[in-house]
Each structure stands twice: as structure tokens, then as C-alpha cells.
Amino acid sequence: MTSEKLQSDSQTLHRFIQLHCDKKHHDVPKKKGVLAVHFKEKCICELPYDICEECEILLLYAYDRLQNCPRNPKPSCRKCPNPCYEKSMWKKMSKVMSFSGMQLGLTKVRKLFFK
Numbered sequence: 285m286t287s288e289k290l291q292s293d294s295q296t297l298h299r300f301i302q303l304h305c306d307k308k309h310h311d312v313p314k315k316k317g318v319l320a321v322h323f324k325e326k327c328i329c330e331l332p333y334d335i336c337e338e339c340e341i342l343l344l345y346a347y348d349r350l351q352n353c354p355r356n357p358k359p360s361c362r363k364c365p366n367p368c369y370e371k372s373m374w375k376k377m378s379k380v381m382s383f384s385g386m387q388l389g390l391t392k393v394r395k396l397f398f399k
């Protein structure tokens with residue numbers, strides 16, 4: 285794992301979870317926090333978030349898994365032969381990923397068509 289890879293993967297994770305929470309959990313109380321991304325004991329970036337408690341747990345869990353990924357280079361979690369996620373977290377995460385992926389895909393399409 286390189287620091288660039290960790291940083292970009294953390295940013296994607298953060299963006300997807302934030303977007304999912306914004307769109308899906310607007311009636312749930314939010315809490316502010318900061319995800320400090322560490323590489324070799326050094327903080328390489330800080331990602332502020334404003335999400336509900338459930339999403340915060342998921343974000344911190346996923347970040348923890350990402351940071352401790354034993355594989356090098358890290359494969360996409362979807363393609364990993366031996367996923368380290370617990371089943372319930374995996375389910376939540378795949379929901380978030382497909383939802384936000386679709387949202388971002390749609391925005392791209394919209395930009396292409398309605399510029």
C-alpha cells in the first residue's frame with residue numbers, strides 16, 4: 285500500500301458514504317467528525333464528515349479494513365479472494381457503494397447531456 289493509494293481510496297470511501305448518508309438518511313441526526321488518514325504513523329490527510337452514527341461506524345470500520353489490508357497491491361474489495369469484512373458490514377458497504385456509484389454515474393451522464 286502506498287500513501288497515494290491509501291489517500292485516494294480513503295477519499296473515495298469517505299465521498300461514497302457521505303453521499304449515501306446525505307441522500308438516504310436526511311431525517312437521521314448527523315454528527316460531525318474528521319477521519320484522519322494515517323500512513324506509517326503520519327497523518328497524510330483529514331476528511332471532515334457530517335453523517336449519522338450508523339454511517340460513521342461503517343466509515344471507521346471500512347477505513348480500518350482499508351488501512352490494515354495485508355495484500356499488496358490491494359485489490360478492489362469486490363474482487364478480493366478473501367474479504368476481511370464481516371458479513372453484515374459487507375452487505376451495508378455494498379449497498380452504499382452501488383447507491384453512490386449510481387448517483388455519481390448519473391451526475392456524470394447529466395453533465396454530459398445538460399451542460
Ligand SMILES: [Zn+2]
Nearest residue numbers: 305309336339
Ligand atoms: Zn447515514
